[in-house]
Amino acid sequence: MAHDERRLEVLRAIVQDFVSTNDPVGSRALADRHDLGVSPATIRNDMAVLEEQGYITQPHTSAGRVPTDKGYRLFVDRLSAVKPLSVAERRAIERFLDGAVDLHDVLGRTVRLLAQLTRQVAVVQYPTLSRSAVRHLEVVQVAAARLMLVLITDTGRVEQRVVDCPADIDAGAVAELRTLLNSAFSGVKLTDAGDKVPDLLETAPQHLRGLVATVSSTLLETLVEPSEDRLVIGGTANLARGSALDFQGTVSPLLEALEEQVVVLRLISEVDAGTVLVRIGEENDHEALTGASLVTVGYGSRDRALGGLGIVGPTRMDYPTNMAAVRAVARYVGQILAES
């Protein structure tokens, strides 16, 4: 029916205007700024219906309309096309990420880039250990009876643990241990590594058994524990800047949630590469996030998502543009990490 068609068009216009002006939008303004081909009065009728259906709402009786979370959802799902980035933007992304010297640097640049591009808070997850494999295991003797284990993953992450040993260790044993560990674990996925530790204990040469036993518990912890999944956050100044109004005055619960990391981490890791995921306002379980929207996507190669990245902002955000930015940045990051 042509009615429904136009009503959706009205909703789209409302979302667009509200996002750009931050003012509740009235029927006259809509008719002026968009070519809807009908008069304000007709728009008013459509708006009444949209309100009844829960897509928009009015803050006060005689104010204009504002999209609800449900309205944004419909907009994102059916009314918007992901806006392609300009050539200049693409080039900026490339320039910005080029020349990064290590993983830390790549992710640091990524988060700054994303924050700058979207003017929102940007969040980037380190490549999950659980999806990485061992590239190299290094054993360094830092004291007579103390070793440092260094794990280097194929995604470039480096994790370290210090192990205290009951007795002094000689350098030869350290070298043997290193060889042993690497031949056992090199190329093994971290999720599978746990199972290999018992084997290792049995097959290790007699004189290394003790050492291996001591080291293995720490090893297990380093290899298997996927807990320590890190997050880089940037662009928090964007929160404080304009959005004070969007978050009923105070942004501090949101900042706290971001620093807490665990909540965002859970949300951001539920992604797969290529599909941009949008969570709007109340769709987020966590209380501090009910006023916010998340736009996330996985990065990595097509068949393997290394981690997630995305942005956090007010529900009143420019979804098409932000989705495009998030997707583009993720693609470049995936590319760069694949190369290194």
Place this chain on the structure above:
Amino acid sequence: MAHDERRLEVLRAIVQDFVSTNDPVGSRALADRHDLGVSPATIRNDMAVLEEQGYITQPHTSAGRVPTDKGYRLFVDRLSAVKPLSVAERRAIERFLDGAVDLHDVLGRTVRLLAQLTRQVAVVQYPTLSRSAVRHLEVVQVAAARLMLVLITDTGRVEQRVVDCPADIDAGAVAELRTLLNSAFSGVKLTDAGDKVPDLLETAPQHLRGLVATVSSTLLETLVEPSEDRLVIGGTANLARGSALDFQGTVSPLLEALEEQVVVLRLISEVDAGTVLVRIGEENDHEALTGASLVTVGYGSRDRALGGLGIVGPTRMDYPTNMAAVRAVARYVGQILAES
């Protein structure tokens, strides 16, 4: 003269009251809450003098007085004793920092702890590379013609760089290179390491020369470049919480400066271990920081500061308590890092 004595006492009372209430403090309130032994009228005279000297000011004609930066400075220098932490607090610090698994974890916990203790933004610098020495250099072959250098410092920092080589490398050469590098650099301070590279080129066995040459430029960069000094920041929610008033409405310039890192980094690295440094408001050159105060101190052993840590907050902060917290945390962190 007893006059001056009392006037300073009045200043101290003003600072204390203003810090705890955030209201300009008047002569009556002062007389009520403090045992100054004189009447409000007398206090008013003292206040007039203090104002003339620039230690306090009144926002409007008929409001109470508020300390100026100069007033805080005097307070910090002469009117306050660093408040010792309670036993509970000391124990909390210990508990909080214990059980950290690696450097990243230690600093992460430190920044959270400091933020929680002071209710301000906390800042912790990674141990400066320029003051660290090489503990171990690891060379990992990640592809036929690509090596990864991993530097482990005696302070537990791990830095990595990828090196592209013009030709494929065989595993034996990698092992030799590793031995060569470690015998050359182990225990060498990073500041001295640069000078050793040319030596290394000359003394290296013939068949390794090419490889060493390729690697050395990256090595130099990793070893010498002190640029990449990292910063961990936490507790930004504390900024958004109460301090909106303290920073004339918006905290976003401050947040931006914090994310920029470079400014804060410069300030925080000008410290030596043990002496708490306080910078108040206008004393900070950088514009975004003129409304803020920094309390910083170096951490590390007595004779060697590894890096700095501290807090950033409104000039209206509880200096004695915060100075105590910063100092105590730095001491514990130094201890922990010395052990590992």
Place this chain on the structure above:
DNA sequence: GCTGGCACTCCGACCGTGCGAGTGCCAGCA
């Protein structure tokens, strides 16, 4: 089913007032 017109609602800006907190000054007193 769309449109123009109209009455109605209600928020928010504006303004004027009064109160209270705080000051500066002065005369008196130890």
Place this chain on the structure above:
DNA sequence: TGCTGGCACTCGCACGGTCGGAGTGCCAGC
């Protein structure tokens, strides 16, 4: 000489009332 109580004055701010404008819902007409 220095402290004190008293007093007149200033000024910001909270309060309350008013007004205008934007926006709506509804209705009659096309």
